[in-house]
Amino acid sequence: MVDRLCEATLARLPAGVARPGYDRSALRPGIVHLGVGAFHRAHQAVYTDAVLAAGDGRWGITAASLRSPDTRDALAPQDGLYALNIRGEADQLAVIGSIGRVLAAPDDPAALLDALCAPTVAIVSLTVTEKAYCRDPASGALDEAHPDILHDLSHPQAPRSALGWLAAAIARRRAEGLPAFTVLCCDNLPANGRTLHRLLARFAQLRSPGLGAFVEHEVACPDTMVDRIVPATTDEDRTRVAAALGLRDAWPVIAEPFTQWVVADRFPAGRPAWEDVGVTLVADVAPFEAMKLRMLNASHSALAYLGCLAGVETVAEAMGDPALAGFAGRVMEDAAPTLTVQPGMDVTGYKQALLARFRNPALRHRTAQIAMDGSQKLPQRVLGTMRDRLALGLPVDAHALVVAGWMRYVTGVDEHGKSMDVQDPAAPDLAAVVQAAGPVPDRLAPALLDMRPIFGALGQDPRVRTAVTAALARLYTLGTRQAVQA
Numbered sequence: 050m051v052d053r054l055c056e057a058t059l060a061r062l063p064a065g066v067a068r069p070g071y072d073r074s075a076l077r078p079g080i081v082h083l084g085v086g087a088f089h090r091a092h093q094a095v096y097t098d099a100v101l102a103a104g105d106g107r108w109g110i111t112a113a114s115l116r117s118p119d120t121r122d123a124l125a126p127q128d129g130l131y132a133l134n135i136r137g138e139a140d141q142l143a144v145i146g147s148i149g150r151v152l153a154a155p156d157d158p159a160a161l162l163d164a165l166c167a168p169t170v171a172i173v174s175l176t177v178t179e180k181a182y183c184r185d186p187a188s189g190a191l192d193e194a195h196p197d198i199l200h201d202l203s204h205p206q207a208p209r210s211a212l213g214w215l216a217a218a219i220a221r222r223r224a225e226g227l228p229a230f231t232v233l234c235c236d237n238l239p240a241n242g243r244t245l246h247r248l249l250a251r252f253a254q255l256r257s258p259g260l261g262a263f264v265e266h267e268v269a270c271p272d273t274m275v276d277r278i279v280p281a282t283t284d285e286d287r288t289r290v291a292a293a294l295g296l297r298d299a300w301p302v303i304a305e306p307f308t309q310w311v312v313a314d315r316f317p318a319g320r321p322a323w324e325d326v327g328v329t330l331v332a333d334v335a336p337f338e339a340m341k342l343r344m345l346n347a348s349h350s351a352l353a354y355l356g357c358l359a360g361v362e363t364v365a366e367a368m369g370d371p372a373l374a375g376f377a378g379r380v381m382e383d384a385a386p387t388l389t390v391q392p393g394m395d396v397t398g399y400k401q402a403l404l405a406r407f408r409n410p411a412l413r414h415r416t417a418q419i420a421m422d423g424s425q426k427l428p429q430r431v432l433g434t435m436r437d438r439l440a441l442g443l444p445v446d447a448h449a450l451v452v453a454g455w456m457r458y459v460t461g462v463d464e465h466g467k468s469m470d471v472q473d474p475a476a477p478d479l480a481a482v483v484q485a486a487g488p489v490p491d492r493l494a495p496a497l498l499d500m501r502p503i504f505g506a507l508g509q510d511p512r513v514r515t516a517v518t519a520a521l522a523r524l525y526t527l528g529t530r531q532a533v534q535a
């Protein structure tokens with residue numbers, strides 16, 4: 050049996066593997082991260098690892114999963130260490146040391162609350178996925194009927210949601226006279242910091258008006274744009290990484306070479322010198338965020354739904370199909386007129402770079418992984434562009450086809466008659482609509498467009514109803530590959 054990666058075995062790593070060159074036992078916890086999935090470990094934790102390596106030990110990370118104990122169970126026996134395997138033309142391996150402690154909230158809620166209330170903590174960052182913010186996707190308002198919100202309002206000391214945890218910690222720090230931490234949303238939400246600030250202030254207000262006002266005025270939530278493609282780790286990855294490390298890592302993370310983090314520089318309680326390690330600190334993230342969500346994530350979702358329907362398993366494979374690749378490029382081009390281009394932003398270059406990233410043959414990024422939670426993703430990726438294009442008097446056919454792809458996808462049957470597992474917080478509602486309408490474009494498209502929490506007023510626009518219904522009809526009659534070229 051191969052030994053496990055951990056502090057005691059670090060010295061045995063082969064020479065080509067980068068590793069923490071700093072004293073991890075001397076780190077102070079300056080950041081608590083909620084949602085310790087692969088993305089955090091391949092992105093923010095890597096930037097912070099570089100800050101620690103540069104000698105500022107104030108920014109160790111305590112990371113927590115809010116639901117599953119899996120990451121804690123994988124990383125705790127490894128002293129929080131894990132390998133980052135960057136896959137592109139060359140394969141690179143680095144062991145990342147910034148995460149000192151890993152907690153699983155349901156098993157030890159008191160430990161998480163204590164960690165959040167440590168006096169050294171200045172930042173609480175989050176990657177909990179879009180759905181975990183308990184918001185109405187179309188309006189961005191707090192879903193006050195969400196079961197987790199109802200639960201957390203009646204159990205403020207034993208919350209389940211990220212908002213519940215943040216509010217519990219903010220309330221306790223305030224009572225103890227500790228400064229408020231900065232809350233850093235690292236999920237692909239529109240205006241993610243401002244959105245989180247609004248949701249958190251509302252949730253806190255429902256707990257008590259005083260806490261609501263405190264969040265409103267005293268808690269900073271800077272916007273961020275995060276970017277790195279991080280496919281879910283497979284057993285094949287584990288085997289390859291173990292062979293290269295000479296040690297077993299229960300949960301390495303896999304990523305592309307590209308990485309970007311744009312952060313609004315508003316950290317009243319202080320922050321790591323991330324600008325020294327490649328992070329772009331700006332006054333306004335919005336233009337970067339819109340370009341990323343509307344170009345990268347929109348075309349990703351397009352490839353995901355259309356790819357799933359056509360039986361294409363990965364993004365790279367979809368990019369090998371000229372019809373699908375061409376369509377992804379078109380979705381990006383159609384977003385361009387809706388973007389506010391800043392000096393230094395090169396939309397055409399960005400598009401070319403994205404297409405090359407999507408083609409990376411070393412990444413097995415599954416279309417089914419990206420297809421998840423579409424009801425939460427479509428508004429900021431696709432619907433905003435449609436709204437803006439309509440306002441500019443431009444056609445919306447390409448984006449209507451993405452929406453139609455999602456609609457056929459949520460029927461749970463691909464174009465070869467194979468069933469697909471639709472994972473979405475709205476899955477029961479979607480299934481009910483699909484069941485009532487049947488796979489009939491004239492009925493299915495309008496019925497799904499009537500789902501206001503997803504489509505809002507846009508779903509009622511006759512131009513949208515016509516374009517989406519026609520696109521869905523094309524998908525059913527022509528099939529994906531022809532429909533994207535029609």
Ligand code: CS2
Nearest residue numbers: 275276277278346349418419
């Ligand atoms: C993807 C994103 O799963 C998805 O929905 O579109 O996770 C995407 O890979 C990242 O945003 C890239 O930065």
